[in-house]
Amino acid sequence: MSATGRVALFRGPRQPFDMAEMPVPEPRPGAVLVRVRIANICGSDLHAWRGDFRLAGLGGKLPTVLGHEMTGTIAALGRDVDRDSNGEPLHEGDHVVFAYFTGCGHCPSCLRGRRAACDHIDMAMTGDATEWPHFVGGYGEYFYVKPGSTIYKVPPKLPLEIVAGANCALAQVIAGFERANLSFDETVVIQGAGGLGLYATAVAKAFGARLVVVLDAISDRLAMAKRFGADVTINIAEETDEKSRVNQVKALTDGRGADIVMELVGRADVVPEGIRMLAQFGRYVGIGNINAGQSHPFDPSRLVMTNKSMLGVALYEPYTLGKALRFLERNRDRLPLDQLLSAKFPLDQINEAFAQADRRAVLRASLVP
Numbered sequence: 001m002s003a004t005g006r007v008a009l010f011r012g013p014r015q016p017f018d019m020a021e022m023p024v025p026e027p028r029p030g031a032v033l034v035r036v037r038i039a040n041i042c043g044s045d046l047h048a049w050r051g052d053f054r055l056a057g058l059g060g061k062l063p064t065v066l067g068h069e070m071t072g073t074i075a076a077l078g079r080d081v082d083r084d085s086n087g088e089p090l091h092e093g094d095h096v097v098f099a100y101f102t103g104c105g106h107c108p109s110c111l112r113g114r115r116a117a118c119d120h121i122d123m124a125m126t127g128d129a130t131e132w133p134h135f136v137g138g139y140g141e142y143f144y145v146k147p148g149s150t151i152y153k154v155p156p157k158l159p160l161e162i163v164a165g166a167n168c169a170l171a172q173v174i175a176g177f178e179r180a181n182l183s184f185d186e187t188v189v190i191q192g193a194g195g196l197g198l199y200a201t202a203v204a205k206a207f208g209a210r211l212v213v214v215l216d217a218i219s220d221r222l223a224m225a226k227r228f229g230a231d232v233t234i235n236i237a238e239e240t241d242e243k244s245r246v247n248q249v250k251a252l253t254d255g256r257g258a259d260i261v262m263e264l265v266g267r268a269d270v271v272p273e274g275i276r277m278l279a280q281f282g283r284y285v286g287i288g289n290i291n292a293g294q295s296h297p298f299d300p301s302r303l304v305m306t307n308k309s310m311l312g313v314a315l316y317e318p319y320t321l322g323k324a325l326r327f328l329e330r331n332r333d334r335l336p337l338d339q340l341l342s343a344k345f346p347l348d349q350i351n352e353a354f355a356q357a358d359r360r361a362v363l364r365a366s367l368v369p
Contacts, residue, residue, distance in 0.1 A: 033145070
């Protein structure tokens with residue numbers, strides 16, 4: 001293990017990342033040092049870079065290291081760490097995936113089994129990279145997995161590229177459908193066919209949804225959604241009338257509307273349309289709108305008079321990550337999972353990677369430290 005390692009420092013919105021060498025920390029008891037092998041540029045990373053997602057609201061400090069959707073191999077194990085969260089033995093060199101946030105385990109939320117709402121949650125991308133342990137985000141050669149974190153050894157047949165999205169995008173949509181109680185034979189509309197939307201399409205079908213409709217403005221992404229199991233796609237760049245899109249969903253669902261609509265685009269103006277697409281007693285699941293300060297006119301009677309509900313879903317319970325791994329293991333030969341990552345960049349090309357992701361030139365960019 002090297003004495004130092006590189007990180008891409010994030011100093012503020014729209015500012016170029018700059019590379020820095022930091023001392024590699026020895027893991028303390030209960031911690032794990034991971035050699036990052038691949039880290040994706042997730043939508044929340046983009047929002048943070050643009051300044052829309054305010055890390056300061058989570059206690060974030062600058063300069064930090066962005067990146068949370070990642071996987072890697074064990075570089076060093078702290079004392080008392082010899083097994084993963086499934087009880088499997090852990091050794092240096094093992095391929096692992098881990099939750100990018102850690103709950104305290106003893107606050108009221110944690111004691112109620114809601115670690116995603118921990119009062120003292122510790123998250124990637126919020127630490128000061130100039131302070132120990134320095135490797136506080138995925139865009140570096142190492143990541144310091146703190147004591148108490150959920151960590152899983154990756155099954156040997158799952159390649160790095162497929163596993164990279166498990167600890168954020170995939171686990172997040174699984175949690176979203178579980179919160180909404182998606183049941184067999186229900187109908188689902190997904191707003192957005194980026195990485196989250198494609199995972200959501202496949203997961204909805206795995207839950208037993210009989211109809212999955214996906215909306216997006218990019219035809220290539222909608223074609224990919226078909227390959228992930230979408231029954232119908234709607235190109236909003238071609239079908240520009242909101243009422244027509246709502247009527248199309250109603251026609252596909254015998255005039256009822258969808259049982260679940262999941263928002264994965266991060267724009268407030270799509271919410272009223274999604275609610276109109278719901279059936280009575282339908283559930284609207286918001287995942288993408290993490291940026292504070294957005295608003296859009298909304299008629300609450302559309303919820304009250306039709307018994308619809310809205311759910312906001314941030315993070316996930318850590319055990320969901322194990323479900324995500326098992327989903328990938330079952331579907332690695334059935335779904336084009338390897339095509340979710342459309343472009344890889346060396347770590348020192350992070351500025352170009354973000355530029356391409358920002359203009360939606362790639363489906364999901366990845367950094368390879």
